[in-house]
């Protein structure tokens with residue numbers, strides 16, 4: 001990975017770094033040699049969990065994850081000074097979080113990402129943005145969750161910013177810290193379908209239906225940054241679906 005100014009380690013901001021995918025992405029990026037700035041909101045209930053997931057990688061410099069605890073507005077104001085090669089967004093709320101005052105899909109999944117995109121696009125040399133969206137976003141506008149993602153993708157298309165959009169289907173593995181019964185049940189069914197497909201030699205189908213793991217998302221993030229980080233406007237405007245994510249994560 002090369003730095004924004006060419007040469008040196010990539011410097012990569014991860015937002016949503018305390019979450020299921022963000023923790024794995026920060027780890028995979030640091031293992032790949034990047035200098036990772038892991039944004040945590042002040043008083044994040046998952047700071048300790050995240051630091052445990054990063055273990056001996058917590059620290060400063062290339063190959064390390066540096067926790068960056070800042071209010072959102074302060075993070076945006078600091079962006080010009082960070083010298084980023086790439087930024088990666090794994091932000092998201094849930095209906096349960098929103099009920100507890102954690103912000104709605106409009107506030108978090110759209111609002112925070114939109115403010116990040118605008119702030120990055122305003123930089124003299126906008127870094128690559130890796131954005132975790134969702135499979136089906138191009139047609140499934142029936143929910144506030146999907147609409148938020150569709151609007152973020154629409155904004156990205158209108159801004160002069162290199163990006164890779166991830167559109168995974170189901171994401172699940174044993175590192176998911178929150179109990180989400182519906183997701184766990186769907187993951188069980190998907191795994192069973194993948195095993196049946198594998199049993200009859202249908203490997204491509206098995207790869208399509210098995211849930212992706214957070215580790216696979218993390219490795220795909222590191223692969224995207226390796227490929228396009230620091231390339232500037234000549235860089236990517238790419239969308240990776242399940243097949244590309246699984247291949248990049250191998």
Ligand SMILES: NC(=O)c1ccc[n+]([C@@H]2O[C@H](COP(=O)([O-])OP(=O)(O)OC[C@H]3O[C@@H](n4cnc5c(N)ncnc54)[C@H](OP(=O)(O)O)[C@@H]3O)[C@@H](O)[C@H]2O)c1
Nearest residue numbers: 016017018019020021041044046090091092133134170171
């Ligand atoms: N699981 C799936 O099957 C799937 C598939 C496709 C896409 N996605 C979406 O991808 C995104 C990431 O997924 P995930 O499973 O990693 O989610 P997650 O574990 O809930 O992580 C969400 C992250 O966003 C942060 N966050 C939430 N509200 C914030 C706020 N107001 N300010 C700053 N940070 C905030 C959380 O911080 P705290 O830890 O401090 O709360 C956490 O770091 C979500 O939007 C999810 O819906 C999920």
